[in-house]
Amino acid sequence: MKHITIGLFLLTAVAAQGAGGQDMVLDIDLSSRQAEVSPAMYGIFFEEINHAGDGGLYGEMLMNRSFEERVMPEGYHVENGALVPPVVDNYITGEPTTKSYRWGDDPFPGWEIIKRGNAAAEARTVTDNPNFATAPTSLRLTVKNPGKGVALVNKGYWGVALQKDARYRLRMYVRTADGGKDMTVRLTGASGEELGSVPVTLDTDGEWHEYKAVLQASDTTSDGRLSIELPGAGTYYFDYVSLFPEDTYKGRENGMRKDVALMLEELHPGFVRWPGGCVVEGITLNNRFDWKKTLGDPASRPGEYDTWGYRTTYGFGYKEFLDFCEDLGAKGMYVCNVGLACYGRSGEYCSDEEALYYIQDALDAIEYAIGDTDSRWGAVRAAEGHPEPYPLAYVEIGNENFGPIYDRRYNMFYKAIKEKYPDLTLISNYGLEGSEGADTIEMVDPHWYVEPKHFFNTTRLIDNYERGKHDIYVGEYSCNQNVGGGNMLAALSEAAFLTGIERNGDIVKMASYAPLIENRNDRAWPVNLIWVDNDQVVGRSSYYVQKMFAQNRPDYNLKVNADIKSADSAPLIGVDSYIGLGTWSTQTQFRNLKVTDANGNVIKADMNDDTQWVTPRGQWTRGDGVASQTGIENRTALIWTGGRATDGSVIEFEVKKTGGNEGFLCFFGLQSPDLKKGYMLNAGGWNNTASAIEGLEDDNSSPISLVVPDRLDSGRWCKARIVLRHGKAEYYLDNKLKVTYTTEPMERKFYAAGYDEASGEVILKIVNATPEKCKARITFTNGDVEHTGRVIVLKADAATDENSFDEPLRISPQEHTYPGFSSKFDYNFEPNSLTVIRLTKK
Template identity: 35%
Template sequence: MNQQPDFKSTTAVSALRQGRRDFASFVALLLPAILTCFACTGKASANESAEIRIDCDQSTVSLSPHLYGLFFEDINYAADGGLYAELIQNRSFEYFSLEETHRGTGFHPLYAWNSVSRSGGRAKMSVINTNPLNENNRHYLQLQVDQSDIVGVRNSGFDGIHLDEGARYNVSVYARLNDWTGDSKLTIQFETGNEFDCGRVVLDGADGTWKKFEGVIIATKTTDNASLTVTTEGKGTLDLDMVSLFPQDTFNGRRNGLRKDLVQALADLNPKFLRFPGGCIVHGSGLDNIYRWKDSVGDVAERKPNWNLWGYHQTYGLGYFEYFQLCEDLNMAALPVVPIGVGCGFRCTEFVPIDELGPHIQDAIDLIEFANGPVSSTWGKVRASMGHPEPFNLKHICLGNEEHDTPDMRQRFPLFSKAIREAYPDIKIIGTSGLGPEIPIYDLMTRDKVYSSDEHYYMPPNWFIANEDRFDDFDRNKPLIFVGEYAAHDTDRRNTLYSALSEAVFLNGIERNADLVDMTCYAPLFGHKNHSQWNPDLIYFDKRNVIRTTNYFVQKLYGQNKGDVYLRSHVDVKESTHAPTVSGHVGIGSWNTTIEVDKFTVNGRESDMANWKVTGGEYSTQDGHYIQSDGQATPAMSINNESLSAENVTIEVRARKTGGSEGFLIRFGADENGDGGYWWNVAGWNNTRHGLENFSEGNGTMPSVEGSIVNDRWYDMKVELTPGKIRCYLDGDLIHEYEIKQAGVSISSSYDHRAGEVILKIVNPNAVPVDARIKLAGARKVASEAKLISLSGAKDATNTFDQPTNVVPLESTIPAGPEMTHKVPAFAVEIIRVPATL
């Protein structure tokens, strides 16, 4: 953690200290840096200055060769309609309503399909499942043509099919005829608006059995709103299934391939591993919705599709073979995630009974055989039949994802790990620490001796800044750490430059502790412009465009400029800023609780609460008291109309609880709508704890202390705000004393042996530029010129579809030498690569 003005040296000793802190000590060290909010202001009149020393002759730890990678989950239509290049939606007519299983969606077997009838032709369209194409793909479209002419069906794709004039598209369909008279040809063509022919192919030869027909269509128009039609001029019954359309220009030109521009965006990150296929979808919404990898391999027409807990359907056309193939194409290690018979704790509490766990364990073992087994093995033969007789050389397997800490989970995990070790002792098992920074299951992973343990955290940007030293004191005798999902979530869940900078600060700490942290990856990876269930995401896309976010560019800078060994470094910042203060609106509130307020004063002046702005709950004034009477509101909040900006503010409240499960919320530093800033949560968490909560860059609960209140007793509460400090008193007792710190300059220094360069990463997450004096100590020779890559801009700057290059890295050269000066812009991450001989 970078603390001002005293920055600790990142020596090899500090980086390798043994003995993990207990939670209370860990919290105590983190709190001073955590509480920085958008309502905190520092008065700056000049640049800061920093002395940076790199001890080039003192390397500490080797950086993992696969430190930076990717995590892919089919969320936000990341697969079908995204990375998977298929242009037909609901190609096998397997969609069904998800209203009972998930949420209202409007899906049905003919979703994205419409009938076509021209020149008097007439037909009845339905989806049936008698005599299907195969047992995994049971539904198909049946067209009963009563009046022959031009009749058929039209697919609109994913909000319209995009075409490029002159481009070639592979089309395929399974078809069958019954009681047919007349022309048996099928015409497949692109249409848009009133243009009925934007490219076509005619396929012939259908008869009374299922047959696959393939052709190529050359588009005669560029458009984003085309549809694909399949029509006939005969009469009788026409059955259709697996209507498929792919551009030939997929990544590496593969059939059943991936969208080229999206894969290129991944390749540019220089990723060294891919974690797939999730994420929460591994668990599914229930045991019947678990991701079963065996359903995703083999002939795409025989894969068993499934619905997705994020609220849509997935074809599994992008399946385990394609994931392994992508890893091979981009030189990434494959990290498949398999479920361990435990339901998603957020959605269900189901567990596979122990006596029924055998097939699930066997699935995990068979997956390794699919990846690595000889062609003579059962699953190695399947892989070979798909065009890859050589093994994929899988080295890792991930067991579980974000499991909640339950006895059932603790009972099942060791059964999987034991079976895998017996069958494949060389496979490295990646376990799970559970959800959140407290890593509740790390003890189990330690006893099980997993290779590494997966941590996930989606936290406000300031959490990442405060946790730069998170791993400094982790016990090196315990499993390695895999940061498998993380992202900084600001108030509006946007990809701001500040959120990206906070992640860069965190990555600097990871590089310093690369002997412990083996892998990291941002999550989620993709977000569809029109169909996102989760924000923020690393890459946004529509049919034609790929938007690289500010966070993407941080990942790219770190992935392309990692280095081989970490060099001991030290930074000392001399501040020109004053301690930050809290400004904004104040207020009173409760959570599932009714309260009565006798007095609310700010700096000794009593407030007229009758005129406050109520943002939740039911407030009224009775006998001079301010009463909140809604016991269900979460929260019930009332905000003062005046905004405070004084350096010293004292808030005093006298109130009592009249009913409900919790206590009081004293708000300060909020905006006029009651958002942002802090609240002091007195007797929260079902009347068990007092805690300060920071809403500056996203909702973040700070660590708390034990405490409760009783009904119908008057309590005197006081909050003192002074420059750099927040103190909270309950009945005269000091409950909290928090120090507000502004983040300082963060650095990481490494050496790239192959390039012969010192790599310095500098992050300035503040509004004040920094005049840096850099000393490369211990180098035998240093070049006179260095390469600079800089990503900077406004704090809230983002890249959008309208402004995709609003914030992008810029490259230049700067003077260099054993001692050099450089001005680091405000809100910036910079990479300086200095040729040097060590």
Template identity: 40%
Template sequence: MKRVSFCLAASALLWSACSTMVPQDEIVINLQDKGAEVASSMYGIFFEEINHAGDGGLYAELIQNRGFEEHELPSGTMLREHKACAPTSPSYYGGHENNWYAHWDEEALKFKAWSVVSEKCDVTKDVITPSEPLHKNTPNAFKLGISNIETGGKVELINSGYWGIAVKENEKYDLRFYLFSRDYKGTVTANIYDTASGEVVASHTFEVNHSGKWVEYKAELIAGKTINKGEFRLEFTANGNLFVDYVSLFPRETFKNRPNGLRKDIAEFLAGMKPAFMRWPGGCIVEGATLENRVKWKETLGDPMTRRGEWVLWGYRSSWGMGYHEFLQFCEDLNMDAMFVANAGMSCSIRNGDYVSEAELEPFLQDIRDAIEYAIGNVKSEWGARRAAAGHPEPFPLKYVEIGNENSTDIYARHFNYLYSHLKKEYPDLTFINTMSWKEREIEMVEQTDMVDPHWYENPGFFFAANGLFDDKQRGKYTTYVGEYACNNGVGKGNMEAALSEAAFIMGMERNSDFVTMTSYAPLLCNDHQPNWKCNLIWFNNEQVVGRASYYVQKMFADHAPDYNLGISKSVGELQTKLIKTGTFGIGSWDTKVDFKDIKVTQHGEVRAIDPSQFEHKQGEWNVLPDGVISQTAIQAATRTLLKDFSSDEYTLELKVLKNEGREGFFIYYGMTEDGMNGYVFNVGLWGNTNVGVECFMDGSTAGILGTTKPISVQTGQWYDVKVEVTPLKATLYVDGKVALETLAETYPLHFFASGYDETAGEVIVKVVNANSKPYVAEFKLDGAAVIENTGKVISLKANSLGEENSFDEPYKIYPEVISYDKFGKNFNYEFSPFSYTVLRIKARY
């Protein structure tokens, strides 16, 4: 599809009707009222190896499983009954044993992306560790045995790439592979093959050295046509035994033409966001499924052939071709600062959660020191010298170090205090970031930090309502980096509603830019063939790169970031109320075994006892015990059973609850749809049995906190008296006769406003979100300006409905439109389209 370009229309006739419409709001902007400065670091990007964002994505390598290491177990695990099992140890998050494992099909993984076809011969194949491996870090190799070959016979070792090999006509590709043989006395031909037409589009033949040593083979292949779903083939035509290892096919033209570089079109999409910084390498993979499975940055350096690689907890192995050096180089190439995320001596809490003691932290501290030295150290230092030897004697732009990822608890606080106290003293110019978010009980245990990093993955209602989330936060202790956020609940793979709610949230961050100085959406990238995460900013396949509506929201904020905020009379419009849904109620838990009994519901003064047989089980393991007890016995997420043939928005539910085992507490569902997939839930004992909150329940899982949470802990072996009162406007939870939490129906505005000033351009920047289905007219008054020019620009992102989104078929369905507008002035009206995010740029001097 032809790309739609940014354009400036000479006329503003389309907007002339605005002046005749009655404004719904008056918005006063004062150019003399200077607000918080917007940091140049505000808008960045966060990269993690998830969704094949690196291998098969940003990293330009075309061969999948190039080193035949895919079946290697995650570090720190053992194979038991087709499972990669972590060691049994207490988790730092709660002290229980998670006993994490991943299903593991070793034989299938050996041949991932590889196959063998033969004609007129016999062939044996396997992936093994030869007695003389190519390199200690890549011990496995593909073993081929060819015998009884006839005239015209051949064996082809075929790689399917990442859902196809993609090459472009007349482009050059660098081939590199290794062979070991003592008795193969034939040739090997490397082919790029078009599976659609049966054509070979590039080819090179080598004489094979059969000296009994590993021999490297290299060639330049030039593609004869453009294909996107091809194969790479190594063709053998003689009897003999061979080992094949490290097969690499790399485009010569990468971003900035860096060797071992990045896929150009994806990198250019990222460059288009004008990111101020990049966070790497994650994300949960920083912690690892086990502590040994964490990212070890030193193993990502050097010749890609020697890089060990590692299985990442998103379900596939990373080659670490895009390693620490490539990350730093990309930061330099995009003129952005680098943020390195370091392990804090603990693995992911929702995987194994194993950790080291404070006495064992010194190696982790030294590892962070070494990473800093590699990036910015003097070339006379050990790791600075390694950087120079890699071709970069000058320092890289490392500015931030995050210690851990989504870690918390007193154990993390002690780890952070130890690491920070040493690192800040040694590197005072670097910014060190804590991951505890705003859990006040825990953050108080941190002696000192430069920044905190809270994360939000929520539904649209949360983000619309969170426009004012930062308004009243205490300043002075630290600044905030919102390192991960996305509207990813109740919006499918993403849509315009998600994008607009994020725009409202970003306005709140920008308005409070003295407190929030850095932000990054997550996840950033997704190969369309393997989405580990349902909502991602940028989609790609072998042919295309597509930005979601959310991508263009991000881009518009970066493109139109003011130097500072201006005083504005209102930041949000009239509140909308979303009543509590009519539906049934239910009971359940999260990773906890729970009993329920004495269940009764009261409506209009009539009390009705509920028999266990009246429930319909949706998820979990449910049993009816003597005395009418309903028992849930699975350690499983979002277990639930719902009352059949019941639907109401006004009733009182009473019951008794007993926690038997597990890491959290219990669930009370209300306003649930009949299929049990959507509604609300009182989550009693969330966040490791520390709080109670109400969450939206969407698509069969919790989908973000509504309102506030309150501290609570559910004790094992103790019966609790629980009561829930539900009305259309309010739901109230009582535990043992006391109000544990009250939540009101969702209320949030659909119109949002922000203003700032761009000193370089001499322009007032006005940002408006209209999330309503109707056009919205506002009257603007610009106070404190000496001169205002009538002609300026309007940049608008809009859709026909909240459910619309870009796609591979329509990549620019939702795309910023730029027009010239000549009706600006001290007072002017403007009509904003339904479902739109709009930026006005007005020339003004004060």
């Protein structure tokens, strides 16, 4: 964060102008003490996605170091170039889910054999005579004719980044019985120019031997290579060829990449969540993330084909996670598998009796972290050099699981863990609505991936949430829709959201943005907090929002009376608009669709008239007055072109669910007969647990109403009605009001005020997500502040601006001091900005 001191003539603060003309008026009671803000409020969520670990945070520089990359999970096969898991029943639908995942035809990714002159050599992966039984694959390289040289070359994660004069630790295992002895290992540029080398003398007794060396780079490159020059004809076996910078974060040998870890350190995380995320569950249960396989020598770890389409090395394992928590001064959150695979993939599940294995596995993980050294797994921890307990404080039971089977599993796990470890905080996968099937809920974990409007419109979502039931951990959230790869508008909407989270600190105890990191060469998720390649790390504008909130967390909130000038309300539907029906991973039938306008005129849909219908997506059939959707696609749509709805209209139809995961969709307010822009009723969504009205834009949607507990029963016709009147939409099912949405003024200015007891400072956070300056008047009552304070500003010229690898600090916090504060002052907050003001209380 840059710090500068600015003269009065450059500041946006202005002298008092009188009572009128302000966009925001805040009266802050300095004697008040509102909701406390947990020290663990702002944490980080780590998952091996987008090469966030391997090729990101984890320090290993070579890809496929153990040659296990092409090992398929048990029961999988390759079909048409894609990886296909075994067919199993899904724990939600009770039916098989058929999907495939990316694979490749390179037999040993990351590696290549360089043959110079008339050299002849061949290589393949083998599992005979393994070096490690737990990771049995090695590379057999047979040099038939050395010619002018044969080299085994690793290209790293999209290049090996080398810094001039930096030192790198090489570790590898080699065995040969008939090869030469004098091998050379080199660091090179992309064109083969040598940037460092070390000789290695091989044993030729046919046994595995470990070789270690340090190489120093003579120049800087982001596209380097590690080249192993074979000493002559013969057969050579290689296993675990690893290269680490000596200068890792905190100097750990199997440590983290320093520049990336320092970015995370600057977030001042109160906790670290690990290992995810969907990797916890796996595509199927046998490729879930298995913490026990991550212990011990990194060379012996088998890794696993990752849920996100590549193999993780298990290098950033359970011990490394716990060490990292200590290094960051953060608490640990372990997420355990409950015998359920990801429902959006295979959804495989085991029996409740078999789930006892997974309960014991979770108890073992906890014992490893905090158990006594005379316990089985506490002794393993001590033997690995850490007799003291690790700072594990939270366990989440499953990841994004739900439904009756999860209810049973949650109760089983909760009871077993709480009996043995009563001081741990146990977190459920339930959303805000909780679950009637759970015996005890300490904390729920709602997730939000939305467009900017959602966060702007729901900053008060938790204000009226019932207290006393359970606490809230917002485990995954980000603005990732209609913002490209992320922009300042997304960041400001998240800042607005966090003002509400902080204000409700009495019930919201923790929050973590997700996903955390992406390698720019492998984006599996549309928007991520931090971008890396092999030699650079870039924080998006959202990163700096997280940093500013975490570094300026108050101990408690102050009472604020606010008067904010809002923009005019937008009409819900201002013109005649199209109507549509749809489903999400569900089979449903519709009939008797009609629309009645404000004057009582009725238009009825004819399901048999092809001219009235457009089918953007789905497997639709129409006949005998019924439209049926029989596929399992997401967001299917059948658009009615024969009728229109506008303000005052009532849409009515009958619906029957015949199969699948959810309920039904109804589109309205569509400006054209597609899914470009409008609204969507999601009835029985979120796996048939809730309903809401969502905003729809470019085939993406997010809730704009409250998400209310609801479900749609199968096998019977229900009467649905949507009433559109005076800026309000109401959804009724069988004459019962389910969801209401009223257009509100489009608020884009937000605030939070709190007090830091250690520094004695008042902390103000102001979000101005408009293209004009926000004129504010701020008054302190029942106390006063010093005249000089600190001002930290994150701003952008335009809401669509974002950082990049070429301009990594284009949007970054700028800090200055200002000597003109008082108990009453006016201030012009910059357009498209987040501002933090810290004032010492007198």
